[in-house]
Amino acid sequence: MRRAVSSLVLAAALLPFLAALEARGASVERAPSVIDGSGFVNYMQRPHFTIGEWVKYRTAGHSLRGFNDDYTVTIMVAGEEVFWGEPCVWLETWTQPAGGRLNATASLVSYAAFGDTMSDRHLMWFVRKTINGVTSEGNADISLVTRGGKELKMRAANWANDENPVTTDSLGADTTSVPGGHFDVKKVKREFKHAETAEQGDSTMYYDRRTTRIFYYTPKVPITNLAKLTIDDEQRGKTWLVGKFNKNPYNTLERAQGTTELLSVGKGGLTPLLVPAAQRRSIDRKLIDEALSMPQSAPVVTVPRRSGSQ
DSSP states (O other), X not given: OOOBOOOOOOOGGGHHHHHHHXXXXXXXXOOOSSOOGGGXXXXXXXXXXXXXXXXXXXXXXXXXXXXXXXXXXXXXXXXXXXXXXXXXXXXXXXXXXXXXXXXXXXXXXXXXXXXXXXXXXXXXXXXXXXXXXXXXXXXXXXXXXXXXXXXXXXXXXXXXXXXXXXXXXXXXXXXXXXXXXXXXXEEEEXXXXXXXXXXXTTEEEEEEEEEEEEEEEOTTSTTTOEEEEEEEEEEEEEEEETTOOOOOOOEEEEEEEEEEEEEEEXXXXXXXXXXXXXXXXXXXXXXXXXXXXXXXXXXXOSSOOOOSOO
């Protein structure tokens, strides 16, 4: 979800401040040309999907500084594979901007991710291979996903030490209507906050960012259990002379808002663009059941959770 015709005019005195903040990362996050939909999958329940199932979403967003986004994302269960003895599923994603070119990517995700709470924050731990295109010979360009040696040496306490954790709150039951249908849903809010203060010359700069996502979950939507997602991403700042803090209100540097809605679901009718034909099949269900019965880092919970990244 990302951003849209500017109605915000910043004062001239604020422009150098804004530029300095942008150098520190305070800018609008634009939609990439291709999105990996494996991050939308509900890993907090047993996988009930089958090969060939797919879901399609549309995302539209706008921002105060003049950024617009309008694109569709199709997530498909393209096949399964036993990789180094581990049962995995191929998830292929198509991203298409309005009036633009369709781009595809695919990820091979271990079934061990389902029910493991670490898949919520560190999904890449469970991704074994990716495909981001084809070779000059027309074959899938498959890459192995590895983890750095330093990362493997870190203790669990290091992973739990997050300065800006994403907070999750249940907003209760509700209903929602989207192009893909009318659903009874459970609403879940996830919020990320970050703030920092820095010195530049004779001035002190303050910057904060709050990103709020609201997920509309329903078990009637396969693969993701997601009917709708809204985002509100606000960035603020202000400056003052060192040692002379003022009580003036914060300046809104940018505010981006967007909505992702389910367009349709289906099974079959779509042919994977990247996953090789040899992997577009099911594997022995016993292998998957054995992987899901292995001890996990925490019990499976009923409310699906996903990291705050798009």
